[in-house]
Amino acid sequence: MDEIINKVANSKLVVIDLEDFYPEGPRVVFDIKDWLFMELVLKEKDFREKAKKHDWSQYKNTYVALHCSSDAIVPGWAYLLITSCLAPHALKVVTGSLTDLENILYTEILNQTNFSAYRDVPVIIKGCSNKPVPENAYTLLIQKLQPIAKSIFYGEACSSVPIYKRK
Numbered sequence: 001m002d003e004i005i006n007k008v009a010n011s012k013l014v015v016i017d018l019e020d021f022y023p024e025g026p027r028v029v030f031d032i033k034d035w036l037f038m039e040l041v042l043k044e045k046d047f048r049e050k051a052k053k054h055d056w057s058q059y060k061n062t063y064v065a066l067h068c069s070s071d072a073i074v075p076g077w078a079y080l081l082i083t084s085c086l087a088p089h090a091l092k093v094v095t096g097s098l099t100d101l102e103n104i105l106y107t108e109i110l111n112q113t114n115f116s117a118y119r120d121v122p123v124i125i126k127g128c129s130n131k132p133v134p135e136n137a138y139t140l141l142i143q144k145l146q147p148i149a150k151s152i153f154y155g156e157a158c159s160s161v162p163i164y165k166r167k
Contacts, residue, residue: 013157014118017126018133018141019048021109025091027098032078033070040072047078051085059089065101066093069153100132106137115144124160 002123033039035050064086068074079095086093096099123145125138138154145152153160 013122013124015124015126015157016118016141016145017129018106018137019126019129019131021106021113021137022131022133023063023091023105023109027101028059028062028064028090029098030064030066030082030086032066032068032074032082033072034069034120036070036072036074037115039070042072042074042078048081051081054085054090056085059086061102062090063105064090064093065098066095067097098132102132102134103136106134107140110137110140110144113144115148118145119148120150122153123149124153124157125157125163127155 032042035042035047037046040110066079083093083095084110092101092105094104096104104133111117125141125145142152142163149164150166151162152164155161
């Protein structure tokens, strides 16, 4: 009887799972709309008073997406004021949606990652994840890998899609 050989396990193929880069910690949306008069008008005195009285400690070790979900015109200083209150507590504050937050987190992480271990090796970028890995993270990753990897695939080792092969 012939021995079954796992060619994937014996190959030099390296799998990169972007889920492994996911920074743990709760994500919170802070909606400025709730601090506006009729959810549309920013009254500076009232706004500053709410900022002064708000319990900012509830944002300890969180990632915060700061935005306004109403059609209000919010002056730039309002975002700065809220950010200055959040900064001592939150791990990261961004202006935008939760998707924007994830994009910024992954961009920072991938820009700080040393990819030299992937030089001249075939790489598979794992496609499925249970965590909210933004599409932009895959785009950034391919740009980091293409100059150094021998080849790049997407998916799983048993059914990957070829993306790039160095000539």
